[in-house]
Amino acid sequence: MTLNKLFSIFHLSWLVSHRNWTVYKKDFISNTSPTLADPALILVSLGLGLGGFIAEIQGMTYMQFLAPGLAVATALFTSFFESSYGFYVRMTYENVFKAMLTTPIGVLEIVVGELLWVGLKGALMAFGVAVVLACFGLMANLYLIPMAAVVGFLVAVPCGAIGLLATGLVHNINQFQSVYSFIIAPMFYLSGIFFPFEQISPVIRWLAEIFPLIHGVRLSQSIFWDQNILQTFAVSGSILVFQSLLVGYFSYRVIKKKLVS
């Protein structure tokens, strides 16, 4: 019975994700290309430009150091924008959920479905970026490219949950800008993507550990550099799963308040 119920929740959530995929794939090229182009741009400007001034960082070139972070950053941005602006528009302007809620779909399925969707989208994007980076010779072991998708998924879900949580709390669409400026951007700049995490002040490091990105960066570094993969997945992977459940639960609570009066 309980297993049946779980299966039903998962099945219906999957259909909610599938709705987004149906829409997304209609404009596949124009939807995906910017997400892949951005990291390439950062790589060229920072990696080649700035990298010229940096002799070596933790025994590798600056490009090699930067690469893993770019793959997870893509997952972060993809999922956050999808679950904040994207979800908000679907909920408020496009009225997508109003009719869904007349069917056996409930708020739980909508939230799980959206998180599943951002997870899969994050996986796809991280994988795509990893392929591009691998072409630059920035992946130590090419067999590990598919693992980038796993990392993308694990990072995208908690980051998407942050976006959903924000959607449940904002009073209008402009307020996402604050969430971006005060949470997402700091996370992006202070999670050890651009310079070794250990060089940041301890207070900020301690704060950053609360957020998902640093754990994703560690996972990504382990697969890009082919170092300590199992150990990193056991620790950082578990933390990401825990964060996903925690933030996901709270996002469910606030979204429920928006969809059920």
Added chain:
Amino acid sequence: MSVLIKSDKVEKKFGSFQAVKSLDLVIKQGECFGLLGPNGAGKSTFIGLLYGTSLRTSGDLKVFGLDPSSSSHQIKKRLGVVTQDNALDESLTVFENLNLYCGFIGIEYGQRKKKIQDLLEYMNLSHKIDAKILSLSGGMKRRLVFVRALLNDPELLILDEPTTGLDPAVRHLLWGKVKELHKKGTTIMLTTHYMHEAEVLCDRLVIMDQGEIKAEGSPQKLIQNYGSGFVAIFASLIKEDLQSALTHFSDLSFKEESSGLYVRGPKLENLFLLQEKLKVSAMQIRPTNLEDVFLNHTGQGLSDDA
């Protein structure tokens, strides 16, 4: 006959505003039930309570014997809803919209295409199967929402203002379909602002205002209770003449409305006599109808003691 909806002192508050007040209602299997009331009366709010997109503040509510605040999943499997706003997914085509819903309600892959084609055919929309939502007219969108609501062969079909904003042809088409479904045994609950629609379709109705039920019964019975008879409507200009002429008729009542002067009485002859006396013909003389009953109960119309 089994009871499909039982509402016992159901209340709904939004903050301090009470949208539904102590609503008692029973809807039985096979009925076509109408919920009438002015804008903001609480009709859509009550409908939301039935399938759990809105949670009641107090009272007891059962749909198919289940509580919608805890069992909405089971209830929604057996329900079809034509929502007040179409809420169609504009990013998807007609077919994609319906296919998505087939998934939600658990129609097997192999059967979806046929089911969709059949229902589109039924609503004269077959040619639009691959159209974008934005390319559909208002009437087509509404018919598509009907198709969406019928995909799971619902036992209970809820229609929230199904024909608002539609041309007479589409409205008659939809009435025909609703009657057919009703005949086949589908229980129907509908809200409407068209009294004629309620008279044509409903076996029984309630009139609600400000969250409360004001009257209940079959359309005929409601009209009877109000006083079956006739209404003459005169232009506002002749108010004084009319009032003095009315002193000669003890069985006629009078009420001034922004749309004209309404005179009501049980006998048609007296209204004609009134016309003769005034030497002015009425803009309209007609039998009392549900609209008079509605206006009376919602505090805007010709009142009984006027």
